[in-house]
């Protein structure tokens with residue numbers, strides 16, 4: 001029973017990735033009786049949150065409404081890290097290597113100033129002195145965001161799952177489908193063994209599986225793209241490749257396209273990670289064989305040889321195929337199902353949703369608890385404009 005004497009309300013959350021896990025945790029903290037269900041477990045090998053690491057940064061160019069969300073997310077990740085006594089966050093900084101005119105980086109600098117986010121602007125000479133393993137011959141300037149860095153992604157999902165349990169919530173391994181009554185309202189979920197799990201509110205945060213679960217409501221609003229990610233092994237003694245911030249850049253000057261590259265230095269997890277944000281083709285997250293594309297690997301090697309010449313011959317030591325769930329303008333989705341009041345849909349994490357899990361989960365949990373919509377200022381989170 002709640003303090004006011006009313007029975008506790010029950011929420012079923014489907015999906016224990018960054019979005020679902022954190023929504024469950026916040027709902028539990030707000031007094032809900034919570035059941036968190038995942039088909040293959042928190043941070044599993046198919047989930048978008050199942051990678052080893054993810055970048056956390058406040059550099060968002062002109063899209064400055066994300067800055068306070070990331071600030072809040074950083075606080076919540078750090079709190080959970082302290083509470084669980086498990087390392088979830090490495091705040092070694094994120095380096096944005098600018099091209100001319102550096103519109104994205106200039107937009108980020110404006111947003112940093114407006115939001116009191118510490119940053120440094122570095123010219124080429126300073127970059128060479130501080131980060132000798134990066135070839136910056138074609139980088140005129142850069143922005144360093146010292147409070148940002150990397151998150152241990154898969155581990156974070158497991159820690160959130162355990163935190164839900166510690167807070168009194170139930171966790172279940174099962175595939176769940178919405179249990180809709182004849183009027184179309186959602187009574188809870190049906191599990192793979194046929195059990196019905198009733199709920200006052202049901203939340204689906206099923207990442208790349210959302211569009212398949214809700215084709216009528218979501219149509220083609222979410223698009224799943226394959227992403228190949230590589231980790232290379234620096235030679236013995238090349239510790240300079242560990243003493244680096246996380247980095248990112250629009251690399252049009254290298255490839256003559258609008259490709260965006262990012263990476264996480266060696267020493268944090270499974271090698272020197274390199275990712276290209278360019279979208280791969282359509283992707284089936286359930287049945288796709290996760291074998292990397294040799295053409296993507298070639299491009300990654302070219303980038304590496306150019307920007308980190310000391311790694312030109314580094315062996316590939318780990319590779320993963322993951323997927324983005326893209327939404328228009330990469331904005332996340334937090335809204336009620338248009339035909340079922342007690343059913344909420346969360347998703348569209350695109351290539352940047354992991355870090356935001358704690359902040360988006362908090363917004364979702366408050367809106368669900370207050371039976372309201374998401375705040376006007378975050379209107380982009382709604383299904384319908």
Ligand SMILES: Cc1cc2nc3c(=O)[nH]c(=O)nc-3n(C[C@H](O)[C@H](O)[C@H](O)COP(=O)(O)OP(=O)(O)OC[C@H]3O[C@@H](n4cnc5c(N)ncnc54)[C@H](O)[C@@H]3O)c2cc1C
Nearest residue numbers: 015017018019039048049055176207322349352353354355
């Ligand atoms: C290569 C790559 C790099 C990225 N880099 C970054 C980055 O640097 N920073 C960043 O912030 N973000 C990054 N992202 C994006 C981020 O990882 C995603 O936006 C985020 O993880 C999405 O989380 P989610 O909870 O929506 O989905 P998921 O993590 O996919 O979780 C969905 C869960 O739902 C479960 N599920 C699905 N259907 C059912 C069902 N019917 N019943 C029960 N369970 C079900 C699945 O098992 C899964 O665990 C990256 C993504 C990729 C692929």
